[in-house]
Every structure is written in structure tokens, then in C-alpha cells.
Amino acid sequence: MSPIRSSTSRFSILLRKKPFPIPSPGPPCPSGILIDEEISPFYNPRNFYPAKPGEVLVDRYQIIVKVGWGVSSTVWFARDLQGRIEEPESIVALKIASCNSSLRAGDGEREVEEHISTVNPSHPGRSVIRTFMDSFELQSSEDRGHHSCLVYSPLREPLSMYQRRFEDKRMPLPLIKTYIRVLLTGLDYLHKECRTVHTDLKLDNIMVSFEDPIVLSDFMKSQLENPMAFKINSTGRPIYQCKNEFGPLKSLRSLPQLVDFGLATRVEEDDDWGVWPIQPDHARAPEVILGLGWQMPTDIWSLGVLLWDMIEGNTLFQNIHDQSGRYDAKYHLSEIIALVGSPAPEILQRYQLMRNYSWPEPIRVEREDGKICKTAEEYFCGPFFDNDGRFLYENLIPDRKLEDTVPSLEGEEREEFLDLVKGMLVWHPNFRKTAGELARHPFLQSK
Numbered sequence: 001m002s003p004i005r006s007s008t009s010r011f012s013i014l015l016r017k018k019p020f021p022i023p024s025p026g027p028p029c030p031s032g033i034l035i036d037e038e039i040s041p042f043y044n045p046r047n048f049y050p051a052k053p054g055e056v057l058v059d060r061y062q063i064i065v066k067v068g069w070g071v072s073s074t075v076w077f078a079r080d081l082q083g084r085i086e087e088p089e090s091i092v093a094l095k096i097a098s099c100n101s102s103l104r105a106g107d108g109e110r111e112v113e114e115h116i117s118t119v120n121p122s123h124p125g126r127s128v129i130r131t132f133m134d135s136f137e138l139q140s141s142e143d144r145g146h147h148s149c150l151v152y153s154p155l156r157e158p159l160s161m162y163q164r165r166f167e168d169k170r171m172p173l174p175l176i177k178t179y180i181r182v183l184l185t186g187l188d189y190l191h192k193e194c195r196t197v198h199t200d201l202k203l204d205n206i207m208v209s210f211e212d213p214i215v216l217s218d219f220m221k222s223q224l225e226n227p228m229a230f231k232i233n234s235t236g237r238p239i240y241q242c243k244n245e246f247g248p249l250k251s252l253r254s255l256p257q258l259v260d261f262g263l264a265t266r267v268e269e270d271d272d273w274g275v276w277p278i279q280p281d282h283a284r285a286p287e288v289i290l291g292l293g294w295q296m297p298t299d300i301w302s303l304g305v306l307l308w309d310m311i312e313g314n315t316l317f318q319n320i321h322d323q324s325g326r327y328d329a330k331y332h333l334s335e336i337i338a339l340v341g342s343p344a345p346e347i348l349q350r351y352q353l354m355r356n357y358s359w360p361e362p363i364r365v366e367r368e369d370g371k372i373c374k375t376a377e378e379y380f381c382g383p384f385f386d387n388d389g390r391f392l393y394e395n396l397i398p399d400r401k402l403e404d405t406v407p408s409l410e411g412e413e414r415e416e417f418l419d420l421v422k423g424m425l426v427w428h429p430n431f432r433k434t435a436g437e438l439a440r441h442p443f444l445q446s447k
């Protein structure tokens with residue numbers, strides 16, 4: 001038996017897909033110009049894995065093209081060589097985390113995604129959440145720990161980029177409604193079944209799938225003919241310029257997926273609360289700014305804010321920065337009060353109670369001064385309300401009304417939209433509607 005087995009395995013090795021020859025280098029970039037991840041203020045090239053087109057990782061994934069990057073990772077499309085020669089090409093996205101061991105980049109993301117993928121695979125929202133299909137580790141070249149590598153299905157692009165493909169950068173309303181409903185089904189799964197808060201909802205963390213597999217296969221072929229531009233940096237490593245332009249849409253069959261669980265947080269028990277600052281500035285919920293503690297409803301506030309980015313093509317809260325462009329919470333709260341009203345008395349009571357609560361560990365503010373803070377009040381430069389619950393910056397409250405912020409909707413459509421968002425932009429997190437309830441709202445049903 002054994003000779004037959006060994007010749008069978010040799011035979012199957014022969015039938016296995018072969019790596020393409022290493023593509024010729026693309027055009028050189030001037031060395032003085034910063035490329036992609038180099039722009040990040042805390043960038044250290046030694047922490048990034050020096051991936052190269054043509055390289056085969058773990059004897060299985062052949063790197064072809066860089067399609068994205070973040071502050072602590074790069075994302076590449078790669079060929080999966082596991083299939084047999086005659087099988088269609090299988091392309092995956094590899095997210096290679098940096099090896100900065102203090103951040104343990106990639107490890108938290110892997111843990112949360114493992115949890116999400118196993119809780120209840122039959123829930124309709126499960127497929128809306130992007131989780132990894134495979135994972136492995138790569139040793140860093142300078143003995144600086146490991147690079148965690150997560151393998152995903154390839155996606156077309158973030159919603160921010162997808163939107164720009166439509167006239168006036170606005171997707172058709174029926175399509176937006178479908179997207180919102182799908183995202184809410186995903187959040188219902190994440191919140192109710194997985195008891196996980198995304199904490200970083202923004203259009204860049206909603207990605208859309210390829211509308212047609214031909215778009216991806218044409219893109220991959222074109223990469224072999226037109227390789228990425230690159231430069232050699234001061235440490236002698238090549239840095240490649242990512243390519244992620246997939247051209248005009250062939251149809252509207254793409255669907256959204258929630259991605260990037262690098263900052264996601266599990267809330268196991270009802271009395272577990274996140275306390276540290278989260279969320280992109282304009283989508284930050286009031287309980288985060290005021291340091292009241294946050295749970296799943298904080299994502300509902302963020303998604304509520306993002307509905308303006310989707311429907312109107314601009315942000316709901318427009319003046320939340322000071323004159324030098326820095327996020328300023330007192331302006332943000334002033335806009336919230338103008339559009340949503342004053343906080344409920346319970347919120348003000350909790351604010352007084354939590355004002356002096358110190359975080360278990362101090363946090364450095366991501367500003368030039370890099371101040372170290374122990375409380376939300378220090379971090380967001382409070383106080384904001386006096387002991388009687390009066391807002392300390394009444395003079396900053398702009399003359400705006402929520403009803404005037406949706407010029408593109410009219411009549412019943414507008415009323416229904418306002419009703420939907422009034423269930424999301426609620427000061428008291430407990431009184432916000434849940435994702436499951438919102439998904440059934442009349443505004444989102446096809447008429």
C-alpha cells in the first residue's frame with residue numbers, strides 16, 4: 001500500500017497549482033515621497049512585514065498585489081495555491097499585521113472574529129460580518145516577534161469609495177435602504193448573539209463585495225502586466241504603492257459587509273461597560289464623550305450618524321473641530337443638543353456620578369501634546385455641564401434642526417427617515433432601538 005500512497009501524493013503535488021513567475025518590478029517612485037502606511041505618524045518600517053509580489057507564504061498563498069493598508073497592517077491579494085491546476089483561480093485577501101508586540105496587532109482581531117464565526121452560523125446577519133477563513137503567523141525578519149496574518153475573501157472596496165461611483169456621489173435610495181437593512185441585520189447578530197460592540201463604525205469599515213467575479217479576475221491579470229510602483233526606503237526595504245481601483249460597476253449586485261474588528265469589544269455581562277474613548281470623531285456617541293460607560297447601543301448611535309453620509313453625502317455633525325482642526329467635544333455636544341435636544345435627567349445624574357471615575361490605566365491623547373489622561377473629562381476637555389445640569393457652552397449651540405438636515409428626502413419618505421433616526425440618536429443608550437427593531441422599520445421596507 002505504501003508505494004501507491006506515496007506516488008499518489010507525488011501525483012497530487014504535480015497537479016497542484018504552481019506559483020506564477022515573479023512579476024517584473026513596476027515603475028520606481030521617488031524616494032522622498034511617502035507611500036501608503038509611511039504616512040502614519042507612528043510608522044516604523046521595521047514593524048511591517050516586507051511582503052513582495054511573487055513571494056509564497058506558508059507554502060500556500062502567493063502574494064500578487066497590495067490593495068490596502070492601515071496604521072498597523074498591510075492588505076494584499078494573493079493566489080491560493082491549494083487547489084488543483086484545472087480548478088479556477090482562487091484569490092484571497094491577506095491582512096498582515098505589524099509585529100509591534102506592545103500592540104499585539106492582529107491578535108485581538110483574531111480572537112473576536114473566532115468568537116463571531118462560531119456563535120450562531122445560521123443567523124441571517126452572520127454573513128454580513130467579515131471574519132477570517134484561515135490564519136497563520138510569520139516570523140519577523142529581525143526577531144521582533146511575529147506577524148499575525150488573517151486570510152479573508154477579497155472585497156471590492158470600502159463604501160466611501162463605492163459611493164463615489166454614483167452621480168453626485170449618492171447611491172440610489174432603494175439601494176441605500178437595502179444596505180442599511182443588511183447592516184442592521186449584521187449588527188443584530190453582532191450585538192444580540194455575539195454580545196460584541198464594533199466601536200469603529202465608519203464608511204471605511206463597511207466594504208462591498210464584487211458584483212461579478214470577472215472584475216476581480218481582470219484586475220488580477222492586469223497586475224501581472226502593470227505591476228505596482230515601488231521604492232526602496234532608508235532601511236533598504238521595498239515599499240509598494242497599493243492598487244485598489246477596480247473600475248466602473250458592472251451591476252448593482254454588490255452587498256455590504258462589516259469589517260475591521262481590531263477594536264471590537266465583547267460585553268459578556270449586562271453590567272460590563274467599556275469606559276475608554278472609542279469611535280471616529282463625528283460618529284462618537286455622547287455616552288463616550290461624557291465617560292458614562294458604553295455597550296452595544298453605542299454602535300447604533302454611530303450607524304445613525306452614518307445614515308447622513310450615505311443619504312446626503314455629507315456628515316450630520318459639521319462643526320466639531322476647533323480653528324486648528326482638532327476635535328473639540330464641546331462643539332460636538334453643542335451640535336448634538338441643537339439637533340437631538342438636551343440630555344435626559346438620568347444622563348446628567350450619571351454624568352455627575354462618573355465625572356471623577358479614573359480609568360484602570362491612563363490613556364495618551366492622540367494629539368500633538370500627547371497628554372496622558374486618567375478620566376474622560378480630562379481626555380475630552382470637560383467639564384460640560386454644571387451641578388444643576390446646565391450646559392456650560394450654551395452660546396455655542398448652533399441654530400440647526402434635525403428636520404432641516406435631509407434636503408434630498410421629501411414627504412412621507414422624509415417623515416419615515418426622521419422617525420427611524422429618532423430611534424437611533426437618543427441620548428439615553430437604553431432607549432435607543434436595537435438593530436433588530438430598526439431593521440423592521442417602515443422606511444427600510446421595499447414599497
Ligand SMILES: Nc1ncnc2c1ncn2[C@@H]1O[C@H](COP(=O)(O)OP(=O)(O)OP(=O)(O)O)[C@@H](O)[C@H]1O
Nearest residue numbers: 068069070071072073075093152153154155260262
Ligand atoms: N477583504 C478585503 N478585500 C479587499 N480589500 C481589503 C480587504 N480587507 C481590507 N482591505 C483594504 O485594506 C484596507 C485596510 O484594511 P482594514 O480596514 O482591515 O485595516 P485597518 O484595521 O484599517 O488597519 P489597521 O488596524 O492596521 O489600521 C481597507 O481600507 C481596504 O481598502
